[in-house]
Structures are given as C-alpha cells and as structure tokens.
Amino acid sequence: MVNKKHGVYCALGFGGQMLYIDPHAQLVVAKFSSYPTPVDGGEEFFHAFAALPALAKALVK
Numbered sequence: 893m894v895n896k897k898h899g900v901y902c903a904l905g906f907g908g909q910m911l912y913i914d915p916h917a918q919l920v921v922a923k924f925s926s927y928p929t930p931v932d933g934g935e936e937f938f939h940a941f942a943a944l945p946a947l948a949k950a951l952v953k
Contacts, residue, residue, distance in 0.1 A: 898948065908937060917948035 898916035905911075907926035913919070921944055 900945075900948070902941075902944075904937075908940070910937075910941065912941075912944045914944075914948040917951040919944075919948050919951055921947075 898914050900912070900914045900916075902913070903911040905926075908923065909926060910921075910923045912921040923940065
C-alpha cells in the first residue's frame with residue numbers, strides 16, 4: 893500500500909507499465925505503454941509516477 897490514508901496501491905510491470913488505484917479520489921490509472929528499452933528504476937518511472945498523487949489530490953479538493 894502506498895498511501896494508507898487514501899488506501900492507495902499500485903503495481904509495476906516490466907518496461908514501464910503501471911497500475912495506480914486511489915479509492916478515496918475515485919482514480920484508476922493504467923499505463924500500458926513501455927519504454928523502448930528496459931530501464932532499471934530509471935528517472936522515466938519516477939517522473940511518470942510523481943504525477944499520480946498530485947492528480948489524486950486535485951480530484952479530492
């Protein structure tokens with residue numbers, strides 16, 4: 893679980909896929925695309941993931 897207050901959880905796939913679920917914000921994001929070459933925890937993942945909690949916060953306001 894990523895955020896206990898909102899009940900947020902996520903799953904990560906090989907190559908950049910991700911699933912992010914925030915029940916409190918009624919938000920589900922599924923990213924099916926992949927990076928051209930596999931990355932090991934590269935900045936691409938962190939930039940994509942960083943936007944999701946901010947989006948959920950904006951939806952709850």
